[in-house]
Amino acid sequence: MSRLVRSAIVALLILVSGCQANQAANLLTDFASEPALEPTATVFEEVIPPTPTVVLLPEQASWEGSDPVPQTIPSPVSDPLRFVFPTPGPVPVSAWRPPLYPTPWEPTLYDHFYFSRPIAADEINWPLADYRYGGMFLPGVIHTGIDIPIKVGTPVLAAGSGRVTWAGYGLYHGVEDATDPYGLAITIKHDFGFQGDTLYTVYGHLSRIDVLVGQYVAAGEMIGLSGDTGKVTGPHLHFEVRIGNNNFFVSRNPELWLAPPQGWGILAARLLTTGGNLLNGVTVTIRSKQTNQTWYVKSYHQGAVNSDPYYRENLVIGDLPAGEYVVWLPYEGTTYNTDITISPGMVSYFSFRGKNGIKTEFPPTPTPIFTPPVETNTPTSTP
């Protein structure tokens, strides 16, 4: 190999190690812009590994007829005996959860857990409890998705396979707009649907997008990094499921579409007044008989949210360990309660109709939309 080629290789390798140094510098900037991580940022700076230096060993360089093999020898650390202990982080908000059911997960005719979680299992990958689908944070602004509370820079994964149909600012109006409430956002049109309708998923408030419109992505593929762009009060991933069209008004509750942890279930309910109107924004209390752990969940507020055609629900809470529970809900000065079993891997259900109280029977099986005509001898009869 000529001296010229050899020096070209050395130059290239030095360039590569230069890129790594830049990446490390970028990482530092990211961490520095994250206030919650302030205390650990300095520690991180000190434990950065030294940039590897690439050299050719003299004996390899002198070998005849074979190309020299580049060796990576770490440069000496300035103070090798200095240990830096990381600052303890905040206590985790939740313990370990079982692995998720594989997708698509369809335990019954009416359950359709087609999507995997858009955040990997080593991070919080479940919705913020007090701002679920149908929640209202500002008067008149309804939540059409779920928020997964994760720090800026967490990898965001495609919830299912499909093609990217939006990547950038302006999703809400569908035109480029730096002030868009979704911030930097991605939409995937999935290559599978539900009962003849196309499915879309939306990923909002990102800090970085790694895909282009038209690009095909596989389920679980990294599509960008989470962030706090758009209308947010803090970093999180906004995740939405849309059906039929890619617009704000056709969302469905993602907790009825994301595969639950194995052995855990989902509770859906339809809450009505005695007169049969939807009960909006009512807080339901759920307590596990085994552990006494208590959850609070609100029924949907009025707005651009949609129910599943079978459950016609206006309340959903996912990720409940299977077991026996009690639910309570207040109505016109009385508290109603019932026992309910949360079944693993599927939706458990109750309905409430004001003074008629709570029922735990599932909705009736839907009648077919098309009833074949009764065969008669009259050829002119119409269905």
Ligand SMILES: [Zn+2]
């Ligand atoms: Zn959101």
